[in-house]
Amino acid sequence: MMGFAGWEMPVWYDGVVAEHMAVRRAAGVFDVSHMGQVEVRGPDAMALLQRLLSGDLRRLPEGGAQYGLICDERGGILDDVLTYRLAERHFLTVTNAANHERDLGWFLDHASGFDVDVRDRREEFAMLAVQGPESGALLARLADGPLPPRNHCCQRTIAGLAMLVCATGYTGEAGVELMLDPAGAGAVWDALVGAGAHPAGLGARDTLRLEAGLPLHGNDIDERRNPIEAGLGWACAEQTGFIGAEAVAAAREPDPSARAERLVCFEIAGRGIARQGDRIEGGGVVTSGGFSPCLERGIGMAYVPADRSAPGTELVIDVRGAARRAVVRAKPIYRKEQ
Amino acid sequence: MEQAGYPDDLLYHPDHDWARIDPANPDEATFGITWYAQDALGEVVFFDPPKLGTRVTKDEPYTEIESVKAVSDVIGPLSGEVVAVNDALADSPEAINEDPYGAGWLVRVRLSDPSERESLLDAAAYRASLGS
Structure with missing residues (x-):
């Protein structure tokens, strides 16, 4: 267990890799009630x-x-x-x-x-994420009606409890996030696990989102970074006049100082795992790093100079004094074969 | 390895390392990490052994183990010089989790000061240090 923002949360149940692969191949369930x-x-x-x-x-x-x-x-x-x-x-x-x-x-x-x-x-809400290719079939056996399509939500009764079912997630897999009465969440968790969902902890949540190329606020993005350098310009519609829209529009313009950075995904070319804070030769810093169970390699996210952010660009990362070669990868790093 | 265990024939360093000294060859020792250490690390994914001839100093880090969670220093339980390394761990680092006292051994060291062993813990004292 580890403390996180005032919550006691399991990092893993039976192992990060086993939980990660269960989500990629079948279905896992995460308690994300801290959200x-x-x-x-x-x-x-x-x-x-x-x-x-x-x-x-x-x-x-x-x-x-x-x-x-x-x-x-x-x-x-x-x-x-x-x-x-x-x-x-x-x-x-x-x-x-x-x-x-x-x-x-x-x-x-x-x-x-x-x-x-x-x-x-x-x-008022506990939150459980059920993720993985078999999550839909698993939930269908417990739900009183059809599940919402991707990026939609609806009210459903699952395992006897009325709740908000949202077809969203943070793993790169199909799945849902359930928002429900905390008093009933334990029983729903048990029903999900009983139906075959593999309990998964914070560790697998992190390795899954890294493979999927999804940033984590506090690591990869924060108030010192704007959406353009974070690669999140697609989520910004400046014409609405949201707070910060003018700054975002300005950040879209080419930077004459050539000091702009971009958040990229990378894969270590050999052994070793870069970790948060590791420096990149020629400028840049690792913001998240970990082991990819699917690739069996170190992967991560880093800010690098914009002119070195294209997929395929080679990087050298100082990993605890060892120069490790890495390659910029397109997001997501891991893509399921169709 | 599901169950915690601390064999009686090993000597233990409080930083969760073990040393095995064969009575027939008391100038050498095999080193590894304890069940407690591998459990705390989680799944080991990389182990780059030190080079042959590397000097190991008691109480100082001599190599690293990379797990899914973090990279961790490994502390020398005794001083000496590395004379053999467990090359099999390059392809199967999970042996450190599955068999920490057997297939998961890390290095073999020629001891420079065999009397250092007097400061290590026996299994009962190490278990006591874990509060179990």
Whole structure:
């Protein structure tokens, strides 16, 4: 167990590699109840979220999910979040645990003048992620109706408990995230495990998201980085006028100083694993590093000079004094054969 | 290796290393890490053994073990010079988890000061140091 943002969480149950491969090949279940929820509802809910989130909420249908960033005025990334549109004027945003209080305060601070109700819902939701190619079939046996399509959500009863079922995740696999009453979460966990979901911990969550090329706020992105250098320009719709939009638009322009950096995925060419903070020759730093169970190699994410960010570019990383060769890889690093 | 275990025929360093000294050849010792150490590390994915001839100093790091979770120093339980390394670990580092006292041995060392062994723990004292 390790402490994380005030939560006691298992790093692994029976081993990171076994849990990782269970999610890639079958199905795993993660307790991600540390994630926070902020609810925004009311006539101006859309207008407020257009200011607070980088994506264009007009493109988010009822029952849909959208990834977006919360930026400050300088374009720094305060958090990356998924927002679910539960009804026309009713949204639920899932925050990262370490940022939840700041996000909530940011929402409340900016809500004045908008006809909305902003509420902290973190204490009311446990959250379980069921991920992997067999997760759909496994859940179908426990659910009272069809599961939502990818990037959608709906109310369902699963293992006897009514809950919000969201077809989203952080592993690069098909799957769902369940938001449910904490009082019933233990029984639902047991039912999922009984149906064949492999318990998986924080360790596998990290190796899976690294293979999938998904950044982790606090490691790979934070308020010192803007969405463009983080490779998240696709999640930004500056025309909505969100907070930070002008800075993001400016960051899209070519940088005459040539000092711009880009967040890339890399794979170590031989043995060894680069870790967070390892320096890259010629400039740059590793922000996440770990072992890829699928590739059986060290992989990671790093900021490198923009002119050395193309896939195939060779890097040399100082790993505890040893020069390790690495190669920039396209995201995701691991892609399932079709 | 599912169950914790600390064989009685080994000497233990409090930093979770073991040394095996064959009474027939008391000038050499085999080193490895304990069940407790491999359990704390989690799945070992890389082990680059030190080169033959490397000097090992008691209480100082002499090599590294890379697990899924982290890279960790391995502390020399005794001083000496590496005379053999477990090359099989390059292809099967998981032996350090599965058989830490057998196939998961790390190096064999010619001891420079065999009297250092007096400061190591026996199995009962090491177990006690773990609070179990």
